[in-house]
Structures are given as structure tokens and as C-alpha cells.
Amino acid sequence: MSGIDVRGLGKRFGERVAVEGLTFHVRPGEVFGLLGPNGAGKTTTVRMLTGLLSPTEGEAVVWGHRVDRDGEGLRKVVGLLTEQPGLYERLTARENLRFFMKLHELDESKAWPRTQHYLERFGLGGREEEPVGGFSKGMRQKLAIVRTLVHDPSVIFLDEPTSGLDPESARTVRDAVAELASEGRTIVLCSHNLAEVERLCERVAVVKRRLLLMGPVRELRRSGQALDVRVDGEAERFRVALAALPFAPNVLAEGMRLRVMLEDESHAPDVLACLVGAGARVHSAVPAQRPLEEVYLDLLREEGV
Amino acid sequence: MAFRPRRALAVFWKDFLDLRKNVGLLVSMAVLPAVMVLVPIAVVWTYVNTPNSADLRSVAQFYDPTLPLGASAARFLIDKTLTDWFGLFLVMPVFVPILIASQSVAGEKERRTLEPLLASPVTAAELVAGKSLAALVPAVVITWVAFILFCVGVDIVAWPLVQGPLMPNALWTFGVLVIAPLFAFFGNGVAVLISARVSEARMAQQISALVVLPLVGMVGGQVAGILKAGLGFYALQGAVVLVLDAVLLVASIRLLDRERLVSRWG
Numbered sequence: 001m002s003g004i005d006v007r008g009l010g011k012r013f014g015e016r017v018a019v020e021g022l023t024f025h026v027r028p029g030e031v032f033g034l035l036g037p038n039g040a041g042k043t044t045t046v047r048m049l050t051g052l053l054s055p056t057e058g059e060a061v062v063w064g065h066r067v068d069r070d071g072e073g074l075r076k077v078v079g080l081l082t083e084q085p086g087l088y089e090r091l092t093a094r095e096n097l098r099f100f101m102k103l104h105e106l107d108e109s110k111a112w113p114r115t116q117h118y119l120e121r122f123g124l125g126g127r128e129e130e131p132v133g134g135f136s137k138g139m140r141q142k143l144a145i146v147r148t149l150v151h152d153p154s155v156i157f158l159d160e161p162t163s164g165l166d167p168e169s170a171r172t173v174r175d176a177v178a179e180l181a182s183e184g185r186t187i188v189l190c191s192h193n194l195a196e197v198e199r200l201c202e203r204v205a206v207v208k209r210r211l212l213l214m215g216p217v218r219e220l221r222r223s224g225q226a227l228d229v230r231v232d233g234e235a236e237r238f239r240v241a242l243a244a245l246p247f248a249p250n251v252l253a254e255g256m257r258l259r260v261m262l263e264d265e266s267h268a269p270d271v272l273a274c275l276v277g278a279g280a281r282v283h284s285a286v287p288a289q290r291p292l293e294e295v296y297l298d299l300l301r302e303e304g305v
Numbered sequence: 306m307a308f309r310p311r312r313a314l315a316v317f318w319k320d321f322l323d324l325r326k327n328v329g330l331l332v333s334m335a336v337l338p339a340v341m342v343l344v345p346i347a348v349v350w351t352y353v354n355t356p357n358s359a360d361l362r363s364v365a366q367f368y369d370p371t372l373p374l375g376a377s378a379a380r381f382l383i384d385k386t387l388t389d390w391f392g393l394f395l396v397m398p399v400f401v402p403i404l405i406a407s408q409s410v411a412g413e414k415e416r417r418t419l420e421p422l423l424a425s426p427v428t429a430a431e432l433v434a435g436k437s438l439a440a441l442v443p444a445v446v447i448t449w450v451a452f453i454l455f456c457v458g459v460d461i462v463a464w465p466l467v468q469g470p471l472m473p474n475a476l477w478t479f480g481v482l483v484i485a486p487l488f489a490f491f492g493n494g495v496a497v498l499i500s501a502r503v504s505e506a507r508m509a510q511q512i513s514a515l516v517v518l519p520l521v522g523m524v525g526g527q528v529a530g531i532l533k534a535g536l537g538f539y540a541l542q543g544a545v546v547l548v549l550d551a552v553l554l555v556a557s558i559r560l561l562d563r564e565r566l567v568s569r570w571g
């Protein structure tokens with residue numbers, strides 16, 4: 001069975017409960033975001049799902065391997081990018097990668113071309129023979145990502161993959177992640193960079209010891225309180241007509257776009273009728289998308305009280 | 306869980322490569338053998354150069370009051386030095402693996418390389434095997450090379466007095482070939498075990514190094530004339546260490562399980 005299936009997963013360290021009652025499923029080909037404040041239990045969850053820590057409650061199956069029973073089989077199909085790059089400083093980039101190929105008992109002549117491809121892609125081509133001790137923070141991070149991929153894993157866990165990367169490199173990594181998912185792999189992404197999560201993940205889970213919220217990013221961002229409308233010509237012309245409506249207290253116009261704040265979602269058709277009545281040619285009308293960051297912060301604020 | 310030699314060898318390959326590039330560690334590893342070889346050669350050399358000193362005879366008679374008048378005191382003391390020094394020489398095969406294994410196990414924790422390593426399919430037993438091999442092979446090779454240099458040096462300086470080769474003798478040959486590897490295994494086992502519990506390589510080295518104290522103590526006893534060392538004495542030491550080795554092996558494989566290593570990261 002492919003993908004990840006987590007049921008009631010929990011971990012306590014002595015008295016402290018780090019994670020409890022976590023349940024979710026990730027499909028092959030999906031990029032799943034794991035969000036949550038510092039100390040929320042993201043890394044602990046990833047460690048349980050990679051067989052580094054054993055759960056104290058619940059169970060999880062990763063690509064057909066029970067995490068508590070089949071650690072060895074699990075680790076063969078899983079790639080983990082840890083929070084810290086954890087490279088051997090005195091060894092060269094190539095030696096670092098060769099070590100992991102050997103640990104996975106790979107035929108190095110077959111594994112190299114793939115690996116070389118990622119090295120080139122991440123701008124590390126030609127630096128293979130240099131000791132990692134001389135690499136910059138971002139270069140190390142990129143090398144650690146390449147190391148995560150040497151054995152062509154089916155499930156990839158990325159704990160803060162773009163931390164320390166310049167915008168261009170972060171973009172390259174994001175593209176690579178999207179591509180890896182499109183090849184049918186399952187990817188779990190822990191990140192504090194919500195713009196990145198917004199772009200990469202289809203679904204996210206927000207955790208704070210337990211699951212606070214889970215759903216498709218598009219749905220979470222959807223705000224019933226606002227409507228985005230695109231019209232022909234200057235949108236400004238229709239602002240006065242809309243302002244007369246009793247249920248649309250606030251209207252913003254910019255270029256060909258209108259953002260109409262609503263007291264209630266059910267008034268959307270009335271807004272469109274009003275626009276058409278005022279002579280507007282409406283191209284599209286969609287519920288406004290709030291930035292994920294706003295959704296996330298609101299959620300944590302609610303949880304706080 | 307199956308033991309895959311290829312994965313153990315991968316760990317050995319990496320650690321050995323890392324050791325070769327670790328100049329600081331190589332230097333500290335070279336100091337001890339140099340002392341172990343040069344000091345006894347210098348001592349033998351002084352005996353050879355003052356064979357008729359009255360002081361030598363009184364020292365010799367302290368250890369053996371029945372020493373015949375016709376026997377050479379210098380020759381007696383050279384033999385005694387060679388026998389006792391073997392006890393100190395054993396510090397080397399214990400200490401070198403401690404230096405290496407502390408670096409390679411606690412060092413992985415210190416540099417945060419352990420988590421990616423443990424996320425690979427390697428098992429605890431393979432990890433212990435690979436790391437032990439990477440500490441034992443250099444330790445035994447260094448001991449043997451030091452032994453050869455020691456034999457050549459002693460024979461050269463003692464030749465004028467003895468008129469023939471003194472070394473290698475039965476005690477040293479047996480000791481270096483059989484007892485030294487057992488001691489190396491012991492030093493390695495202690496270092497692996499301690500490294501699993503502490504988070505810094507330096508601390509692991511310092512705590513593990515305490516195990517050489519009994520060895521030095523026993524040589525002190527020999528020099529003070531309390532203990533009389535010989536082939537049988539060293540063979541007994543070897544047997545005791547063999548038992549300790551077995552205990553350490555089991556303990557270190559059990560201690561190096563993932564959960565414990567990961568959750569002890571503070």
C-alpha cells in the first residue's frame with residue numbers, strides 16, 4: 001500500500017506529551033504540509049514516521065511498512081531531510097553521497113547519474129571533490145537534499161528544506177519538490193514559510209501537539225466573507241453602485257478587479273446581479289483567497305484563547 | 306533484523322576515510338606509540354653503557370636478592386625492563402581505539418550527523434561493527450608497527466652487551482599478537498559504550514581513558530617489586546579482558562538503539 005496512513009499516533013517523553021491522537025492520510029503524488037508553531041511536534045512526528053522514534057500510541061503505515069515493526073523496510077523507501085544538514089565536514093561532497101549509496105547497498109555506477117543530475121540542478125556541479133567543511137550554509141542544505149534522494153525514495157520527509165537558501169535556490173528546490181511529487185512520490189513538508197507551503201502543498205495539517213486543522217490549502221484559504229470579481233474596463237466605475245447595497249459595506253477597486261466584502265456568503269448572487277444591472281460585463285467571480293499566513297495566525301489566535 | 310556486512314563495511318569505509326583526514330587526531334595517535342618505543346630503548350641504552358656501575362647491582366638485588374655474583378646486573382635489569390614495559394605497552398592498544406571510537410560515535414552526535422545516518426537502513430549491530438572495525442584496525446596496525454620498531458631499536462642498542470638479538474621474545478610475541486588485540490577490543494568497547502551516553506567526543510575520550518589506570522597501576526606494582534609479571538600473568542590479564550570484551554559487545558549493541566540515541570540529544 002502506498003502513501004502514508006497515520007491513525008491515532010502519539011508520543012510522550014516521560015511526562016511530556018509531544019504529540020497525541022494524530023490521524024491523517026497522504027496519497028502518492030501528494031505534497032502534504034505539516035505546519036505548527038515551534039515545539040508543536042512536527043519533527044517528533046517525522047521521526048516517528050521514519051522509524052527513528054517509536055510511537056507511544058497509535059500506529060502508522062508508510063508505503064506499506066508499519067513504522068513500529070518494519071523499521072528496516074521502512075528506511076529503504078523513505079528519504080529524510082533532517083533539520084540540521086548533518087554532513088561529514090572532512091569528507092568531500094562526493095564521499096558524503098557515496099557513503100549513503102553504500103548504506104543503501106546501491107550500485108554506485110547506476111546511482112551516480114541520478115545524483116549528478118540533482119547536483120547540477122542545485123548548482124553544486126563541479127564542487128563534488130571539495131570538502132564539505134568549506135561549503136556555505138545553503139550549499140550544505142542543498143547537498144543534504146541531494147543526499148536525501150540518492151536511493152530514489154518513494155516517501156520523502158523534508159524538515160525545513162529551504163531554510164538558509166537564497167531565493168533562486170529556494171525556487172529550484174521548490175520546483176524539484178513539485179517534480180518529485182509529480183513522479184508519484186509522497187512528500188511531507190514541514191515548514192514555517194507559509195508562502196512556500198501555499199505554493200507547494202495541496203493539503204496541510206496544522207498541529208500543536210494534536211491536530212488543529214486539516215484540509216486542502218485552497219479551501220482553507222477561501223474566505224466566505226469576500227468576493228473577487230473581474231469586469232471589463234475600469235472597475236472603479238461600479239464601486240458606487242455596489243456601495244449602495246446594504247450587505248456589502250466595503251468595496252475595493254483596482255484596475256479591472258473588484259473585491260467586495262460581504263456580511264454573508266449568500267449575498268454573492270445579489271452582488272453579481274447588481275453589477276450586471278449597472279452594465280458591467282463580468283468575466284469571473286470567485287471567493288477571495290486569504291493568504292495562508294492569515295488563516296494560520298487566526299487559527300492559532302483562536303486556539304490561544 | 307538481518308546483519309548486512311556491506312552496510313557495516315560502508316560505516317568502516319566512511320570512518321576510516323574520516324580518520325585519514327583528521328590531522329589533529331592522527332597527531333595525538335602518534336604521540337603515544339613514539340613514547341612507548343623510545344623510552345624503553347633509552348632505558349636499555351643507559352644500562353648497556355654503564356654495565357659495571359655498582360648502583361645497577363644494588364637495584365638488581367632489590368628485585369632479586371638471589372642474583373648470582375657472576376651474573377650481569379645490566380643484563381638482568383634489561384630483561385626486567387622488557388618484561389615490565391609490556392604492561393605499559395598494552396596502554397597503547399587500549400588507548401588508540403578510545404581516541405578513534407570516541408570521535409566516531411560521540412562525534413556523530415556532536416555534529417548532528419547521527420540522525421541522517423540512523424534514518425538509513427543500517428542496523429545498530431552493523432553500526433557498532435563498522436565503527437569498531439574502524440577503531441580496531443588502526444589500533445592493531447599501530448601496535449604491530451610500534452612493536453617492530455621497538456624490537457629493532459632494542460636489539461641495536463643492546464647488541465654490544467648481549468652480542469645477539471634480545472627481541473622479539475616469547476612474551477612479547479604472544480602478547481602483541483594475542484593480548485594486544487583483546488585489549489584493543491576492550492578499549493573500543495568502553496569508548497563505544499560511553500559515547501552512546503554522552504554528547505561530546507572529548508568527554509567520551511576523557512571518561513573512557515580512565516580504564517587505562519588499572520593497567521598503569523599494575524605496572525607501578527611491578528616496578529615497586531610487589532607484583533611479579535611474566536607470561537602467565539599477562540595471559541591471565543588477557544583472559545579477564547576477553548570476558549569483559551564479550552560483555553561490552555552485547556551491551557554496546559543494546560545501547561546503540563535508535564530510540565535511545567535520538568532521544569538523548571538534549
Ligand SMILES: Nc1ncnc2c1ncn2[C@@H]1O[C@H](COP(=O)(O)OP(=O)(O)OP(=O)(O)O)[C@@H](O)[C@H]1O
Binds near residue numbers: 036042568
Ligand atoms: N528527545 C526528547 N526528549 C524530550 N522531549 C522532547 C524530545 N524531542 C522533542 N521533545 C519535545 O517534544 C516537543 C515537540 O518537539 P519537536 O521538535 O517535535 O517540535 P517541532 O514542531 O519540530 O518544533 P520546531 O518548529 O521548533 O522545529 C517539544 O516540547 C520538545 O521539547
Ligand SMILES: [Mg+2]
Binds near residue numbers: 044
Ligand atoms: Mg522541528
